Amino acid sequence: MTRSGRGGNSSAPSSKDVALAAGVSQKTVSRVFNNEQYVSADVRQRVLAAAEEIGYRPNNAARALASGRTRSIGVVTLGTGLYGPASLLVGIERAVQNAGYALRVVSTLEGDPSGVAGAVESLLEQGVDGIVISEPIDEGPLALQVDVPVLVFGAPPSFTAPRLITAGVISEELARIATDHLLDLGHETVHHIAGPRRWYAARDRAEGWRKALRARGAVEPPVVDGDWSASSGYAAGRVLAAGDVTAVFAANDDMAIGLIRALLEAGRRVPEDVSVVGFDDTPISAYVTPPLTTVRQPFDPMATAGLRLLVHAIEQPQAADLEPETPPLELVVRASTARFAVHPG
């Protein structure tokens, strides 16, 4: 057992080994692997060949320690498979990689005592150059003591951090569009099945719905609470089916699907008796019965746009923040909505 006794696998070749094999200094190897200028093509070749030969792989921990930068971004996500958060995470993954950064993920189970603050702390320990908080929920005012930039999707008013960037605040706008669509079809008012109140995304949608109603002077029916699940949409549907409803805007497609099921079971036809609009445009929404009218969340553009701001803040700390761009908003009209007609019964 002649291991070095020190860190890790004594056999993993270091840049020193490469230098030795290529007959150059260790610093030159470093230059080559960082694509610095002032390395002759010849030397670069030799170094690369030697590295390949002995199976050298740069050690990121050492690099991070020496440079103080990790070229990695941490994301705080919710530990749920919900379509929204999951899709946003996928978009963030892609965008982070495209920007040339590595991704570290910490998930905060809902109800987690340490919550977002704990997750951020853990990312900071791991070492990240920037942090993304995806789909935040309200856990009370939160002051983040961080010196890296923090990107939050959903502009929650109770977050503070020295270098806070917000992006993707379009739920409200989309909710207005959804509600307006129903109002435009002649419905006197629109009911709303909301997501959990602690979610900023749920609040934004409820707010957009409310504003659309007020703008038309429509009466504002009480919000029915859901938890994003189809099952909660179903429960809400049973409640709504008992009263008189002609139009419902559900805060996501899953709840819309549960709602439709409850409506059908109660003998209400969709869209003849009740029009339903969802939110997200999940891939199956076009194939349920009836195909669902919904608004599309542009997750990928949101992630790309947000990351652009974050990377800018990381790499140009002095510069002013970039202007956020607004991703395209889209209403997808399918068969779950129809013009309001006075009931024959």
Next chain:
Amino acid sequence: MTRSGRGGNSSAPSSKDVALAAGVSQKTVSRVFNNEQYVSADVRQRVLAAAEEIGYRPNNAARALASGRTRSIGVVTLGTGLYGPASLLVGIERAVQNAGYALRVVSTLEGDPSGVAGAVESLLEQGVDGIVISEPIDEGPLALQVDVPVLVFGAPPSFTAPRLITAGVISEELARIATDHLLDLGHETVHHIAGPRRWYAARDRAEGWRKALRARGAVEPPVVDGDWSASSGYAAGRVLAAGDVTAVFAANDDMAIGLIRALLEAGRRVPEDVSVVGFDDTPISAYVTPPLTTVRQPFDPMATAGLRLLVHAIEQPQAADLEPETPPLELVVRASTARFAVHPG
């Protein structure tokens, strides 16, 4: 500007600063933060207080460099929002955190030239103690040169690595259960809408379906190819509706939903004319019309069980691998399947 010029933020306190403040040696601070023994309660208190006071946070890069271990696990995932991969990722996230490790994620877009090998390489550079390959697709024989243990979900025969662990090989079994259910209902045979052939998960399901048919001596209709999307299920449904079908097993719920839509549009009733079974038990499957009979993929137990093996292999490199445990298999019977009856028409 009196920055050290060296790595990172010169103001971030180090264990040396804590040592100074607490009047102990730097090594003692290290002991405290690693919960080593042989530190008096008194000293431990003082160190912790001092650390708190000056806002000390251990630096993981330095720790990794010195120890050769990162206490992090890397996962190679597909950059898709598909329910299966996304749910498995969520389970892995949770399991990794529970095991006290940090998570690094690299996604491989399908069609990515460097593919899994490139993703693994990038994780190795980042430094991980173990690697998880989630939902792999076949990119040809792949020999991973890695000295950390690698956990693969789905036991693909063409992966090799010095310390390979496989878990979650239950798709085939579940597919048999789904197919048997239809056969038990009296259907003479069962059609299959498969996922993309490059996915091991798709192959396993097709294989389970095939074995179930053979075990009963049922004729084996040609497989209809899908791509996991509801849209491809719909396309497959149009094809199937043209022939005579009484029972279909779709390789996931989304395709089943698309299929049902196509069937309904073609005037076939579900389940009266055609029975349909899906795969996954997505949260909405109970609320579509008709509610879908499906088999449940136990993602969380799969992730937990897999990670147990991986962490064991990381922490007890000498010991034999643990025995894999089989998560519970579950058929969820709802309203999309019915006993076969000779058509009145």
Next chain:
DNA sequence: GTGAAAGCGCTAACAA
């Protein structure tokens, strides 16, 4: 129980 010294593999600053 505690501390001193060395060094993990790399980058930064400066020199040649």
Next chain:
DNA sequence: TTGTTAGCGCTTTCAC
């Protein structure tokens, strides 16, 4: 264009 030197913040070894 290349090399030398120092040192990032920690863990390891070994001495006390």
